[in-house]
Amino acid sequence: xxxxxxxxxxxxxxxxxxxxxxxxxxxxxxxxxxxxxxxxxxxxxxxxxxxxxxxxxxxxxxxxxxxxxxxxxxxxxxxxxxxxxxxxxxxxxxxxxxxxxxxxxxxxxxxxxxxxxxxxxxxxxxxxxxxxxxxxxxxxxxxxxxxxxxxxxxxxxxxxxxxxxxxxxxxxxxxxxxxxxxxxxxxxxxxxxxxxxxxxxxxxxxxxxxxxxxxxxxxxxxxxxxxxxxxxxxxxxxxxxxxxxxxxxxxxxxxxxxxxxxxxxxxxxxxxxxxxxxxxxxxxxxxxxxxxxxxxxxxxxxxxxxxxxxxxxxxxxxxxxxxxxxxxxxxxxxxxxxxxxxxxxxxxxxxxxxxxxxxxxxxxxxxxxxxxxxxxxxxxxxxxxxxxxxxxxxxxxxxxxxxxxxxxxxxxxxxxxxxx
Numbered sequence: 001x002x003x004x005x006x007x008x009x010x011x012x013x014x015x016x017x018x019x020x021x022x023x024x025x026x027x028x029x030x031x032x033x034x035x036x037x038x039x040x041x042x043x044x045x046x047x048x049x050x051x052x053x054x055x056x057x058x059x060x061x062x063x064x065x066x067x068x069x070x071x072x073x074x075x076x077x078x079x080x081x082x083x084x085x086x087x088x089x090x091x092x093x094x095x096x097x098x099x100x101x102x103x104x105x106x107x108x109x110x111x112x113x114x115x116x117x118x119x120x121x122x123x124x125x126x127x128x129x130x131x132x133x134x135x136x137x138x139x140x141x142x143x144x145x146x147x148x149x150x151x152x153x154x155x156x157x158x159x160x161x162x163x164x165x166x167x168x169x170x171x172x173x174x175x176x177x178x179x180x181x182x183x184x185x186x187x188x189x190x191x192x193x194x195x196x197x198x199x200x201x202x203x204x205x206x207x208x209x210x211x212x213x214x215x216x217x218x219x220x221x222x223x224x225x226x227x228x229x230x231x232x233x234x235x236x237x238x239x240x241x242x243x244x245x246x247x248x249x250x251x252x253x254x255x256x257x258x259x260x261x262x263x264x265x266x267x268x269x270x271x272x273x274x275x276x277x278x279x280x281x282x283x284x285x286x287x288x289x290x291x292x293x294x295x296x297x298x299x300x301x302x303x304x305x306x307x308x309x310x311x312x313x314x315x316x317x318x319x320x321x322x323x324x325x326x327x328x329x330x331x332x333x334x335x336x337x338x339x340x341x342x343x344x345x346x347x348x349x350x351x352x353x354x355x356x357x358x359x360x361x362x363x364x365x366x367x368x369x370x371x372x373x374x375x376x377x378x379x380x381x382x383x384x385x386x387x388x389x390x391x392x393x394x395x396x397x398x399x400x401x402x403x404x405x406x407x408x409x410x411x412x413x414x415x416x417x418x419x420x
Contacts, residue, residue, distance in 0.1 A: 047104070047119045047127055048141055054106040055113055061101050061120075067094040074105050074115045076132055084130050088138040092120075092128045124210040146204040147213055151409045153197035156190050163196075167412070176200070176212050177220075178258060180229050180240050182346075183250040185222050186377065187258070188286065196220045197409040199402065217402035228406075230399045234391050243403070245387035245395055251319070252381040253297040253345060256327060256365050257286050257352070282373035283326070283366035290331050290361040292352040296343045297325055298381075305339050311364065312356025315349050324371075328364035329355050 043050040061070070068081050085094050097120060106117035118130040125145060131137040152173065154163040160174045177198060178187055198218035203210050218229040218240075229240040229248055240248045300319035308314035311328035315337070318324045331353025343349060354361045367376045387395045 047117075047129060049106060049117060049119075049129075051106070053109065054116060055109050057105040057107065059103060059105075061097055061099050061103060063099050065097075065099070067097055070097075070103065071115070071118060071132075074107070074118075076115055076118075080132065080136065084132070084136045084138060087136055088128070088130065091138050091140055092122070124205050124208075143205050147201045148204060149199065149201045151197070151199050151405075153195070153409050153411060155193065155195040155412070157192055160187060160190060160196075170209075170212070173200070173212060175258070176215050177218065180215055180218055181220055181227065181248065182253050183381070183383075184227055184248050184254070185220060186254045188255055189377075191223065194220070194222050195411065197406065197411070199405060199409075217406045219406055228403070230395075230402050232387060232391075232395050232398060234388070234394075239384070241387055241395070241399075243399060245392055245399075247384040247386050249384040250381040251298050251384070252323075252379065253295065255286070256295050256297050256325075257288055257292060257363060258295075283328070283364045284376045286352075286363045286365060287360070288352045288362065290351070290353055292361075292363075293348045294327055294330065294350045294352060294363055295346050296349050298323075298345045300325075300343055302337060302339055302341045302343060302349070305333060305337060308356070310357035312358065313350070313353065314356075317343060317349070322370055324368040326364075326366040326368070328366070329353055329358045329362060331355065331361075 043052055045051070046056075057074075067085060068078070071081050072078070088094050102121040104117075104119045105115055106119070108114040108116055115132045118132060120128045120130070122128060122140075125142050126140060127143065128138065128140050152164075152167070152169050154167040154169070156163050157166070160177065161171050164171045164174050177196065180198075181187075196219065198215050200215045201213045203213050214231060215229075216231045220227045220229075228243050230242075232239060232241055242248060296317055298317075298319045300317040302315060303318045303324070304314070304316040306314065308328065311326075313328075313330040313333065315327045315330065315333065316324060317327075327350060329352075330350035333350045334348045337343075337349055352361050352363050365376055367374050367379055369379070
């Protein structure tokens with residue numbers, strides 16, 4: 001028998017022995033009444049410290065404040081501050097204390113109110129503890145993070161953002177859902193009546209939401225077509241796949257911007273708004289505020305960056321031997337972007353502007369296939385790799401389970417009126 005098994009047997013025998021002793025006591029001492037056990041109060045712990053044992057002062061870092069100016073205000077000597085700043089170096093650079101972040105001072109409960117601990121919140125989760133006595137130790141900890149599984153649904157009346165708001169959801173969920181369907185749905189072309197439902201989890205610290213973690217399953221009814229998405233993670237690779245295990249990610253994004261509107265489409269002939277002549281418009285104009293980030297729709301190499309006459313500030317990217325994309329009228333370029341730079345899909349390459357021949361801030365986006373202009377809205381992009389065949393049984397089990405839960409989310413019969 002193994003040691004583990006022996007220990008398990010012994011523990012069971014010990015438990016049974018206790019039960020036998022207890023029962024024998026009951027038989028021979030039936031009239032004895034046990035004294036009530038003393039219930040000790042459970043100490044309240046924060047940052048790993050029993051706050052009931054201290055006088056606690058909570059505040060935020062003010063403008064121009066730093067470690068020294070904060071601690072001096074609580075009576076900590078300069079020599080002590082210098083020592084803990086040195087002790088903190090392997091853990092945290094005290095020069096990175098930021099305005100607006102929370103901090104807490106733990107003081108002794110006597111009349112002296114001696115500062116014992118200084119705790120700085122680096123983020124909603126991470127914190128740094130400075131001991132202000134004895135060894136002047138500095139260490140970091142993390143708050144407990146709670147993930148709550150939730151569901152959501154809505155119907156489009158004007159935009160995805162407004163649909164989230166009118167259904168009582170965090171509008172930032174629109175960005176998460178857009179990231180899931182970035183390759184399959186053109187969010188500039190949503191129509192009234194399109195609808196969605198999905199399963200996701202939200203992150204909570206100290207009972208306060210600090211953001212969305214992941215969307216695990218989603219359904220988007222787009223122009224009458226049901227598009228399913230299931231999150232699957234394997235071997236450090238994560239993606240969203242449809243019910244057949246096909247990857248939703250494709251070689252090109254559907255659009256180079258997030259949440260804008262198409263002000264002018266691809267045309268063989270249109271009246272130029274400035275030149276007042278009819279000529280082809282071989283791109284799609286996306287109207288958006290100046291400074292809106294512009295993304296490369298796919299991986300590639302920047303083959304030109306600079307002024308292009310009527311196109312103003314322009315970036316041209318070659319993605320492969322077939323496709324090239326052009327981004328025009330930019331207000332400025334992304335830092336570090338140069339001719340010859342390699343770019344990733346979704347990487348910001350510039351910002352919306354109104355340079356060149358332009359009547360207002362917008363992006364003129366063009367796609368060339370084999371040197372000829374094609375309509376960016378109708379370009380069919382090949383998908384990325386599907387779920388590996390050896391993982392399909394595992395994926396199918398996960399997908400079936402998520403789909404069952406997804407279908408439990410009931411559509412609302414009455415759609416709330418959206419606010420613009």
